[in-house]
Amino acid sequence: MSELLHISGGPTKPEVIAISLSKLDLKDGITFYDVGCGTGAVSIEASKTARNFKVVAIDAREEAIEVARTNFRNFGIEDVTLIHGESSEAIDKNADIGSIDCAFVGGTKNISKVLDVLYEKKARNIVVNAVRIETVVTTMNKMKELGIFSEVVHVTITRGYELTGETMFKPENPVYIVVGKLSNA
Numbered sequence: 744m745s746e747l748l749h750i751s752g753g754p755t756k757p758e759v760i761a762i763s764l765s766k767l768d769l770k771d772g773i774t775f776y777d778v779g780c781g782t783g784a785v786s787i788e789a790s791k792t793a794r795n796f797k798v799v800a801i802d803a804r805e806e807a808i809e810v811a812r813t814n815f816r817n818f819g820i821e822d823v824t825l826i827h828g829e830s831s832e833a834i835d836k837n838a839d840i841g842s843i844d845c846a847f848v849g850g851t852k853n854i855s856k857v858l859d860v861l862y863e864k865k866a867r868n869i870v871v872n873a874v875r876i877e878t879v880v881t882t883m884n885k886m887k888e889l890g891i892f893s894e895v896v897h898v899t900i901t902r903g904y905e906l907t908g909e910t911m912f913k914p915e916n917p918v919y920i921v922v923g924k925l926s927n928a
C-alpha cells in the first residue's frame with residue numbers, strides 16, 4: 744500500500760474526511776470537485792465509494808498540485824484533472840470540464856467568490872471545512888444568501904496516544920463542516 748505524501752495543511756484528518764464525505768451524495772459516475780485539494784487525500788477517499796468517478800482538483804499552491812499529482816498516481820486515481828490556480832477563477836474558466844455534482848472545499852480563501860461560482864455552475868452538494876470562526880460565519884451567511892444552506896457541524900477529534908505504557912487523549916483543532924445543497928437537486 745502506498746504512503747500518502749503530506750504537505751503543510753494536509754492531509755485533512757481521516758475522521759473529518761469521513762464525516763465530510765457522508766454529507767455529500769457520492770454516486771457512481773459523478774464529477775467531484777476538490778477545491779483547495781492540498782494532498783488530494785479527500786478525492787482519494789471519495790473515489791473509494793463510487794465507480795467511474797471523475798475528479799477535478801484545484802489548488803493555488805504549485806507544491807500542492809505536484810504532491811496531489813504523485814498521490815493520485817500512487818493511489819490509482821486516473822480520471823483526474825489537476826488545475827493550478829485560484830479556485831473561483833479556475834472553476835469559472837474550466838466550465839467545459841462538466842457538471843459539478845459534489846464539491847468539497849478545503850481551501851477557504853475567497854470563500855464567498857468560490858461559493859458564488861459553485862452556485863452559478865449548479866453544484867448540487869457542497870461541503871466546506873473551516874477552522875476559523877470568521878470563515879464559518881462568512882460561509883454560512885453566503886450559503887443563506889444563495890438559499891443553499893443546509894447545516895453546520897462542529898467536529899472535535901480527541902486522539903489517544905501512549906504515555907508511560909498507558910493511554911492519554913489529546914484534542915486536535917476543531918473543524919466546522921458547513922453543508923450546502925441545491926434544493927431542487
Ligand SMILES: C[S@@+](CC[C@H](N)C(=O)[O-])C[C@H]1O[C@@H](n2cnc3c(N)ncnc32)[C@H](O)[C@@H]1O
Binds near residue numbers: 754778802857
Ligand atoms: C487545509 S489545506 C487542504 C487540505 C486537503 N484537503 C488535504 O487533505 O490535503 C488548504 C489548501 O487549499 C488551498 N487554497 C486555499 N484557498 C484556495 C483558493 N481560493 N483557491 C485555490 N486553492 C486554495 C491552499 O493552497 C491549501 O493547499
